[in-house]
Amino acid sequence: MKLYDYSRSTAAYRVRIALNLKGLDYQSVPISLLDNEQNDAMYKTVNASGLVPSLETEGHQALTQSLAIMEYLDETFPNVPLLPATALERAHCRAIALDIACDIHPLNNLRVLKHLTGKFAHSDVEKMSWYFHWLTLGFDTLENKLSHSSTTFCCGDSPTLADVCLVPQLFNARRFSFDLTPYPTLVRIEQHCLSLDAFAKASPDE
Structure with a gap:
């Protein structure tokens, strides 16, 4: 591949x-x-x-x-599944992944940020205000959804599609010095993920 x-x-x-x-x-x-x-x-x-x-x-x-x-x-390659076992659990897992991949990420990816400072001539300060606004809304939602769970990962005790989406989004937030203090559940899950080689070796810092 x-x-x-x-x-x-x-x-x-x-x-x-x-x-x-x-x-x-x-x-x-x-x-x-x-x-x-x-x-x-x-x-x-x-x-x-x-x-x-x-x-x-x-x-x-x-x-x-x-x-x-x-x-x-x-x-x-169904070995090491990325989705939980039941249809209901899979739907919840996909919803979390889509919260990140469809509601947070598209508003903050590079081509959108470049368009804000290019064609629309926004300043870097305005660009970061936009970026932080959408991160805050998205992470507030995720923290609220996940804070009531005691599982190791987003959707159970093994990593799923939701965790695979969460960790890169948190990495991206840190790159721009976004304060993650209000999101202890997200950070806890991230730490568990990064203890696994599969996550650590994929990191841009690796």
């Missing part, structure tokens, strides 16, 4: 964790978002949207969108 990757991409970070949890070997092909390599014509033949990650498997068109990639991996 070949993963088109950018180390600090939250979405690509998710897929690296999932691949590691599954114990799968893959070749990483760096795509620098800062250098705009995602918009190169050659990469657009891999992923027409010009986003990372993309995952190529032998003989097949590249897969895109991190959640779709991870569900493909879970169905194709």
Whole structure:
């Protein structure tokens, strides 16, 4: 497998964790978002949207969108499942993952932030106010959902899709010095995750 990757991409970070949890070997092909390599014509033949990650498997068109990639991996390599056992538990797990991947991340990814300071000429201070606003709303929701649970991870005592989405989002928040003190449950879960090699080795700091 070949993963088109950018180390600090939250979405690509998710897929690296999932691949590691599954114990799968893959070749990483760096795509620098800062250098705009995602918009190169050659990469657009891999992923027409010009986003990372993309995952190529032998003989097949590249897969895109991190959640779709991870569900493909879970169905194709069911050992070490990324979703809980029952339909109700899986729905709750997917909801947490989607809270992050659909409600927090898209408003704060690089192309949105660059558009704010580019075409709309917002200052860096205004950009960070936007970023922190959406992080606060999202993390408040997650903390409220998870604070009543005593499980090790988001959805039980083993990592799932929800944890795979949570850890990169917290990493991204720390990069911009966002205060995580109000979110002790999220930080506790993150610490458990990062004690596992699959998470630690996927980190952009690794």
